[in-house]
Structures are given as C-alpha cells and as structure tokens.
Amino acid sequence: MFNGQLEKIIKKRRSIRRYRPDPPPEEWIEKILLATTWAPSPSNIQPIRYVRIESKNIREKLKNEMACGKEKLLKKLDTLNSFEKLKKWIKIYYNRYSIFMFDAPVLFVVGIQKKEKGFYEKLKDAKLGINYHRDWALDISVGISICHFILMAEAIGLGTCVLTTPFIFIDDINKLLCVDNINFKCFLTLGFPDESPYPPERISISDLYIQI
Numbered sequence: 001m002f003n004g005q006l007e008k009i010i011k012k013r014r015s016i017r018r019y020r021p022d023p024p025p026e027e028w029i030e031k032i033l034l035a036t037t038w039a040p041s042p043s044n045i046q047p048i049r050y051v052r053i054e055s056k057n058i059r060e061k062l063k064n065e066m067a068c069g070k071e072k073l074l075k076k077l078d079t080l081n082s083f084e085k086l087k088k089w090i091k092i093y094y095n096r097y098s099i100f101m102f103d104a105p106v107l108f109v110v111g112i113q114k115k116e117k118g119f120y121e122k123l124k125d126a127k128l129g130i131n132y133h134r135d136w137a138l139d140i141s142v143g144i145s146i147c148h149f150i151l152m153a154e155a156i157g158l159g160t161c162v163l164t165t166p167f168i169f170i171d172d173i174n175k176l177l178c179v180d181n182i183n184f185k186c187f188l189t190l191g192f193p194d195e196s197p198y199p200p201e202r203i204s205i206s207d208l209y210i211q212i
C-alpha cells in the first residue's frame with residue numbers, strides 16, 4: 001500500500017558537504033550496507049564493493065595526492081597561458097566539491113569487483129559484432145547500489161554525498177590504496193549532517209519523459 005514514506009525520503013535527501021564530527025553508530029552503517037545487498041545486479045553477480053577508508057595514514061596520503069594533483073593541473077594550465085576560467089573551476093571543484101570528504105566521519109570508495117571472465121566477457125572475446133558493453137551493466141549496478149545506500153542513510157537520519165570529482169586529482173587510486181581487484185567509481189561520505197541545503201531545482205516530467 002502506498003503511504004508516501006519513500007517519496008518523503010527521496011525528496012528530503014540532499015547531498016551533504018558538512019558533517020558533525022561524531023561518527024554514526026556501527027549498527028546503522030551495517031544496516032545501510034545491508035540495504036545495498038538488496039540492489040539488483042546482472043545475473044545477481046553482486047559485484048559492488050564498499051572500501052571504508054579509516055586509516056589516518058591512507059587518508060593523509062590521499063589528501064596529499066589530491067593536493068599535488070591539483071597543483072600539477074594548475075601548473076600545466078599555467079604553461080598554456082589561456083585557461084584562466086578553467087583554472088578557477090579546478091580550484092572550485094577541489095575546494096568546494098572534493099576535499100570536504102576528509103571531514104566526513106565515514107568515507108567510502110566504491111567500485112566494481114574485477115572477476116574472472118564470465119559469459120559476457122567470452123561473448124566479447126568471440127568478436128561477434130554485438131553492440132553490447134558489459135561495463136554499462138556494471139556501472140548501472142554501482143548506481144543502483146549507491147541509490148539504496150543514500151536512501152537508507154536518509155531514512156535512518158544520516159547524510160551522504162557521492163563524489164567523482166576527486167578522481168580528477170588522483171593518478172592511480174588502486175596503487176594508492178594497495179587494492180588492485182576493484183574498479184573504483186566514486187567516493188561516498190556518510191555522517192550526521194551539519195547543514196540543510198536548499199533543494200536544487202529539478203527538471204519537469206515533460207523534460208525527462210519522452211514517448212516515441
């Protein structure tokens with residue numbers, strides 16, 4: 001029976017970029033992760049993995065890598081001399097949309113576990129000219145898994161933010177984390193919100209709904 005509870009959660013959720021320092025209870029985090037296991041995936045392979053970055057040492061290394069990455073980009077643009085606006089944007093995306101993740105009490109990096117070749121990879125190897133890319137299905141799976149995560153967190157009273165911008169500043173995330181069997185796709189913050197952002201505008205149904 002439709003009681004509007006889910007609709008309320010969906011509409012109330014915002015991307016949170018300021019967190020209280022106190023960490024959420026571990027049982028809550030487990031509950032959220034458990035919700036992600038119920039996400040659909042191709043042939044139910046359940047390929048999504050959540051790596052929680054707890055080690056101060058690794059967080060520091062990651063932060064330094066991002067700071068160096070940003071400086072490298074700015075330097076490259078300096079030598080090209082004509083990208084003032086892009087330089088400004090790089091600074092904004094670094095300062096406003098990336099480094100806040102280190103102030104979140106819980107930080108995940110989320111990705112797809114690499115597996116040995118299955119049916120789809122063998123199809124691809126056979127070069128049959130099929131216009132189907134396995135990566136699409138796996139990327140969709142990450143999206144759905146994260147959707148379960150952020151909505152469950154909202155339902156429990158926690159804030160989240162999905163981040164992909166940090167990868168602009170990171171050279172080799174697998175090497176940095178010493179994890180080589182996961183294709184990382186995004187970072188994900190979690191904690192008690194310390195802000196209530198105004199909801200950004202949404203497009204209308206007529207813009208997104210196309211009948212042919």
Ligand SMILES: Cc1cc2nc3c(=O)[nH]c(=O)nc-3n(C[C@H](O)[C@H](O)[C@H](O)COP(=O)(O)O)c2cc1C
Nearest residue numbers: 013014015017096097098161162163164165166200
């Ligand atoms: C795939 C994806 C990547 C995103 N990357 C970032 C990011 O790197 N940094 C950031 O601050 N927000 C990021 N966001 C959050 C969006 O900016 C946010 O969802 C959007 O502005 C709508 O706001 P809302 O989530 O509060 O409704 C990302 C969201 C998605 C779905």
